Amino acid sequence: MNIAQSLFESEHICLGPINFEKDPEIEARWSEDADYLRMVSLEPARPSSPAQIKKMYEDIEKGQEENKNLFYFTIRMRADDRLIGFARLDWIDWSNGCGYVALGIGDPNDRNQGYGTETLHLLLRFAFDELNLYRLAAIIPEYNAAALRLFEKAGFVEEVRRRQAVNRFGRRWDLLHLGVLRNEWETHRSPDKPAVGLQYERPAGF
Amino acid sequence: MGNLFRGELIRLAAMDAEKMSKAWEHWNRDALFRRLLDNEPPTLWSARKIQQWIEKELERGDQRFSFSIYPLEGERLIGFVELNVTNWQHGNAWVGIGIGNREDWGKGYGTDAMRLVLRYAFDELGLYRVTLGVFSYNQRAIRSYQKAGFVVEGRERGALSRDGERSDMLVMGILRPEWEAQQGAMYKAAGGRDEDRN
Numbered sequence: 001m002n003i004a005q006s007l008f009e010s011e012h013i014c015l016g017p018i019n020f021e022k023d024p025e026i027e028a029r030w031s032e033d034a035d036y037l038r039m040v041s042l043e044p045a046r047p048s049s050p051a052q053i054k055k056m057y058e059d060i061e062k063g064q065e066e067n068k069n070l071f072y073f074t075i076r077m078r079a080d081d082r083l084i085g086f087a088r089l090d091w092i093d094w095s096n097g098c099g100y101v102a103l104g105i106g107d108p109n110d111r112n113q114g115y116g117t118e119t120l121h122l123l124l125r126f127a128f129d130e131l132n133l134y135r136l137a138a139i140i141p142e143y144n145a146a147a148l149r150l151f152e153k154a155g156f157v158e159e160v161r162r163r164q165a166v167n168r169f170g171r172r173w174d175l176l177h178l179g180v181l182r183n184e185w186e187t188h189r190s191p192d193k194p195a196v197g198l199q200y201e202r203p204a205g206f
Numbered sequence: 207m208g209n210l211f212r213g214e215l216i217r218l219a220a221m222d223a224e225k226m227s228k229a230w231e232h233w234n235r236d237a238l239f240r241r242l243l244d245n246e247p248p249t250l251w252s253a254r255k256i257q258q259w260i261e262k263e264l265e266r267g268d269q270r271f272s273f274s275i276y277p278l279e280g281e282r283l284i285g286f287v288e289l290n291v292t293n294w295q296h297g298n299a300w301v302g303i304g305i306g307n308r309e310d311w312g313k314g315y316g317t318d319a320m321r322l323v324l325r326y327a328f329d330e331l332g333l334y335r336v337t338l339g340v341f342s343y344n345q346r347a348i349r350s351y352q353k354a355g356f357v358v359e360g361r362e363r364g365a366l367s368r369d370g371e372r373s374d375m376l377v378m379g380i381l382r383p384e385w386e387a388q389q390g391a392m393y394k395a396a397g398g399r400d401e402d403r404n
Contacts (some may be wrong), residue, residue, distance in 0.1 A: 042293055056216070093245055095245075095246065095247050095336055096245055096365060096366050098245075134364055134372075135362070135363065158360070159360050160361065160377040161359050161360055161363065162335075162337060162377060163335070163359060163379060164334065164335060165295045165298055165335060165379070166296055167295060168296075172334075177360060178363055179363060197395055
């Protein structure tokens with residue numbers, strides 16, 4: 001055991017809390033990009049105002065408190081704490097040790113830089129080392145090639161193919177469940193590089 | 207064309223919260239019923255609590271289609287079946303079914319109810335596919351679903367841990383074109399004309 005292992009910090013990014021002052025406007029801007037929404041959600045794509053994002057954040061925190069089967073994180077740059085995405089461990093079934101994982105990086109300029117991989121490694125570590133889960137799954141539509149690559153590189157394998165389950169872009173697509181078991185991850189786990197605290201400037205006063 | 211709510215052995219009816227809650231409170235006390243139905247550890251809720259929960263669920267009637275299962279004649283409640291439309295735009299629903307008493311298992315009631323519900327999903331709700339999850343140790347249910355036309359689409363490995371052993375959760379699905387092909391054969395046998403079907 002390494003009790004000091006870094007659960008929230010990676011080389012470039014960190015998992016963080018919701019920031020009600022700064023984040024709603026940024027996330028509202030992402031929601032103007034239908035391509036982004038269609039990658040991260042099966043719900044009809046629709047733009048959200050900062051007020052609607054704030055309400056979504058409130059519902060998330062309420063859900064975390066009441067149901068105790070969700071861990072929601074923002075993904076932030078370690079250098080300046082800038083919000084770049086979201087990460088979620090959801091539908092946690094405690095007695096069976098199962099959960100689902102989802103993540104998204106809102107601005108295309110922040111993609112293809114390895115931040116998704118770093119985030120996923122942190123989430124896997126949190127799920128297996130801290131939540132003591134046995135397995136994690138991700139549900140990804142066939143058209144999301146980038147997500148399929150990201151999860152497969154991290155050790156997930158295709159477990160379920162819900163045929164023709166998604167109706168989008170003028171045709172039907174399969175919906176895939178990719179899963180990874182704890183013992184499989186342990187052979188894949190990224191080397192522990194404990195980061196020494198947060199890099200961004202600590203707010204004044206404490 | 208046949209009655210949407212009457213099968214060969216059973217009929218579908220409205221879910222009456224009070225009547226269903228009493229039955230469910232009793233069925234829940236058979237641990238096997240719960241372990242076949244649900245991945246979560248069973249909570250032995252009071253009938254009152256179950257009734258409140260059912261009433262709340264019935265409010266979501268735009269998305270949830272909940273039926274009671276009765277034999278063709280008589281008022282003995284034998285089970286429930288429910289369609290949950292997760293996305294109308296994708297035309298998908300999840301189905302869940304349960305027959306409460308062990309004496310009613312293995313009699314074809316579940317398969318009959320599932321056939322009616324599939325007709326409802328495709329012909330009345332206009333959906334494109336129906337999905338279900340079933341545990342690998344629930345062989346009777348898997349056979350019943352296959353008889354009704356569902357195909358195994360994969361399994362979430364080790365998704366259940368019971369008695370210290372791991373089992374899988376199978377995901378099964380049926381697509382509208384598959385269902386229609388099955389109906390075509392049966393419909394023709396019943397003397398129907400192709401032009402009447404749509």
